[in-house]
Amino acid sequence: MTLTTASIARATAPEALHDHNLAEIVVPGVRYEKRPARTPDGEIVPGLYNAWITLDNPAQYNSYTTEMVKGVILAFRAASNARDVVATVFTGAGDRAFCTGGNTKEYAEYYAGNPQEYRQYMRLFNDMVSAILGCDKPVVCRVNGMRIGGGQEIGMACDFTIAQDLARFGQAGPKHGSAPIGGATDFLPVMVGAEMAMVSGSLCEPWTAHKAYRLGMITDIVPALKVDGRFVANPLVITDRYVDEYGRIVHGEPKTGVELAAGKDVLKKGTVDLSLLDAKIEELCGKILLTFPDCFTKTIEELRKPKINAWNANKENSRAWLALNMMTEARAGFRAFNEGTKDDREIDFIALRQALAAGAPWTPELTEALLPAARGAK
Numbered sequence: 239m240t241l242t243t244a245s246i247a248r249a250t251a252p253e254a255l256h257d258h259n260l261a262e263i264v265v266p267g268v269r270y271e272k273r274p275a276r277t278p279d280g281e282i283v284p285g286l287y288n289a290w291i292t293l294d295n296p297a298q299y300n301s302y303t304t305e306m307v308k309g310v311i312l313a314f315r316a317a318s319n320a321r322d323v324v325a326t327v328f329t330g331a332g333d334r335a336f337c338t339g340g341n342t343k344e345y346a347e348y349y350a351g352n353p354q355e356y357r358q359y360m361r362l363f364n365d366m367v368s369a370i371l372g373c374d375k376p377v378v379c380r381v382n383g384m385r386i387g388g389g390q391e392i393g394m395a396c397d398f399t400i401a402q403d404l405a406r407f408g409q410a411g412p413k414h415g416s417a418p419i420g421g422a423t424d425f426l427p428v429m430v431g432a433e434m435a436m437v438s439g440s441l442c443e444p445w446t447a448h449k450a451y452r453l454g455m456i457t458d459i460v461p462a463l464k465v466d467g468r469f470v471a472n473p474l475v476i477t478d479r480y481v482d483e484y485g486r487i488v489h490g491e492p493k494t495g496v497e498l499a500a501g502k503d504v505l506k507k508g509t510v511d512l513s514l515l516d517a518k519i520e521e522l523c524g525k526i527l528l529t530f531p532d533c534f535t536k537t538i539e540e541l542r543k544p545k546i547n548a549w550n551a552n553k554e555n556s557r558a559w560l561a562l563n564m565m566t567e568a569r570a571g572f573r574a575f576n577e578g579t580k581d582d583r584e585i586d587f588i589a590l591r592q593a594l595a596a597g598a599p600w601t602p603e604l605t606e607a608l609l610p611a612a613r614g615a616k
């Protein structure tokens with residue numbers, strides 16, 4: 239009889255395999271599916287898969303609710319344990335957002351003013367980030383749209399990121415009442431250097447996909463806008479020149495003025511098509527397939543260490559600080575976003591700074607006075 243790897247496996251593998259998962263993943267808002275693995279030539283590989291984990295809350299830009307955080311943890315454990323899974327793809331539903339972080343409605347209506355509840359939530363959030371960083375399979379973030387706030391944090395916890403080029407990347411916390419200490423302050427300096435980490439982490443001005451790519455935050459980008467049947471680069475972003483007349487880098491910066499207006503016209507004419515994104519994801523997973531599994535895993539475990547070490551050093555303190563912050567700035571900021579209108583959903587930062595400069599404590603009245611509803615009543 240000819241010995242093949244398949245016949246050897248049949249003869250030597252245990253008759254029944256143990257299930258190492260903690261629980262079934264039955265959580266609305268999180269999809270877990272195994273899709274056939276493919277070779278770099280696109281051939282389906284029998285018996286091998288990539289695990290796709292999809293945040294499925296597009297009406298709220300795939301922000302994660304408490305229940306969804308639990309689902310993501312279980313999904314990463316499932317992908318990690320699945321013997322037949324080569325790589326994990328982490329993505330969001332639709333083409334608008336990968337994820338815009340914690341669910342601001344839940345933050346404003348449940349957690350605001352309730353630090354002990356938020357502390358429990360943050361245990362789950364921390365476990366979600368750790369589950370990504372500890373996944374036994376390489377994790378590829380498929381950025382189908384904007385990656386903001388905690389969405390950017392769980393995205394940066396992944397090993398690779400491929401983005402469609404209409405996506406934007408950045409933090410929201412310092413504008414909405416939080417600090418990006420759910421991973422961003424740990425990962426950003428490692429990924430883009432201290433100076434650019436400072437800019438991205440603190441100012442809440444999202445970077446374009448081209449800029450994130452240029453600065454080494456993400457692995458690759460693909461065009462997603464199709465105009466008259468042809469893919470074009472994000473028309474809102476400068477991609478046709480590298481420097482301005484003074485030698486400053488402008489590639490990847492948002493267009494302004496007349497150029498921006500023209501870009502918006504192109505955007506309106508086009509449709510979003512994520513087929514190139516999917517092809518790139520399959521290409522990367524195909525490259526991973528053609529490696530030794532244990533050597534690959536050991537390599538990524540070592541390369542994750544700068545991120546993991548920073549994360550582990552800070553995550554418990556961050557959790558405690560964020561819980562207490564739900565009594566003060568988060569309480570005001572997330573309520574302002576939740577209760578305000580699209581044009582007016584931030585607190586009055588100057589009034590807050592002035593009140594604090596005068597020594598005012600954080601009373602419930604101060605919170606109310608900072609909210610959009612109080613405008614005009616000052």
Ligand SMILES: CC(C)(COP(=O)(O)OP(=O)(O)OC[C@H]1O[C@@H](n2cnc3c(N)ncnc32)[C@H](O)[C@@H]1OP(=O)(O)O)[C@@H](O)C(=O)NCCC(=O)NCCSC(=O)C1=CCCCC1=O
Nearest residue numbers: 297298299301338339340341342343387388410414416420
């Ligand atoms: C800048 C935005 C991401 C996008 O703005 P814009 O393009 O103008 O779209 P919107 O009209 O605002 O959004 C479309 C609808 O989605 C809803 N939405 C968006 N994000 C969230 C969210 N995070 N939670 C709930 N709902 C969301 C939005 O309300 C719209 O709904 P509607 O019914 O009006 O159509 C902008 O949306 C934005 O800034 N979003 C909030 C970003 C944010 O603050 N995220 C939380 C950051 S903090 C965080 O994530 C943390 C993680 C763990 C550690 C601690 C922590 O703080």
